[in-house]
Amino acid sequence: MEVGQMQRRLVEFTKSLFMEGFLDGQFLQLQQLQDESNPDFVVEVVSLFFQDSEKLLNDLTSALEQQNVDFKKVDAHVHQLKGSSSSIGAQRVKNACVVFRSFCEEQNLEGCMRCLQQVKQEFYLAKNKFETLFTLEQQILAAGGSIPATEITSF
């Protein structure tokens, strides 16, 4: 694939991530913090998000498996995940966390179990999307091209 074609693909793909609500404006903020002095900032932070969130999801799963579920503890984990996803602009993960927290408040175990599945699903979906995005970027760079800037106008 030639560079121009890859660049167009990246632009289209990024646009679709915003259109489908996977990403919000916070991701653009993240991109703005990346410069020559810190060329891998976005990848670094998002990778950190993957690691940290997988740990949180494991903690959540075991917390909800307890005989007596400590909803405060569950809520604390969801709060963390909500904060992280919000900070990187993973909007759908964040939204799923918001619903999750309302069930924690109600101490609704069934609701919490459903939300955990929902959050997991959104998380792995987001992970796939980010990985595709970063792979596209790497391919462009490897072919000697530059990464086209994300258009900010509509978001």
Next chain:
Amino acid sequence: MGMAAAESRFHVLAVDDNIIDRKLIERLLKTSSYQVTTVDSGSKALEFLGLHEDDRSNSVSPSISTNNHHQELEVNLIITDYCMPGMTGYDLLKKIKESSSLRDIPVVIMSSENVPARISRCLEEGAEEFFLKPVRKSDLNRLRPHVMKAVSKDQKQEKHEEEKQEEKEIKSQKHQEQQQQQHQQQLSPRPSGNSKRKAMEENLSPDRTRPRYSDIAAVV
């Protein structure tokens, strides 16, 4: 590294239990050319600032924490998350404002939740700003005035503390002399006197206090 480099950049202590948010705020501050130290809890922040939690329970005099405060890298501003396990950002804010050595450091609170009661509680307790998370680049523009204000206030406070020290050292009679002299100084029509005095006091160390008084006494 020269001292000029350290002086040209203000130092911010960022406190957040979330590793991603720590990364983010660190980067945000660095792109606004602040020097940044990040810690993951309120107690670590206090430790960094040289204020230990058991300071008050033991009868350790507050001057000890004052001394610790003057570390190699002075903190010009503290930005802290509100919701943290153990010590919250609000608790941290209160501890800082209760400490004679730390209370002039401006504190900014960040929170992902927009709870008006929480915001007003923090502002009442002496927080300078309340940022809604995620913090954006544009929010950071609001930090500089607080840093600048604190830097000039700090200088004034140092003067104030030196004056207090003088009062302790120089007892009643000399104290009266001092008042008279200051009174005279205010009355004396020397335009350069004020700025000269200011420059002197800024560089003043406690052991230079006495010579200064004999100077003035000689003039009178």
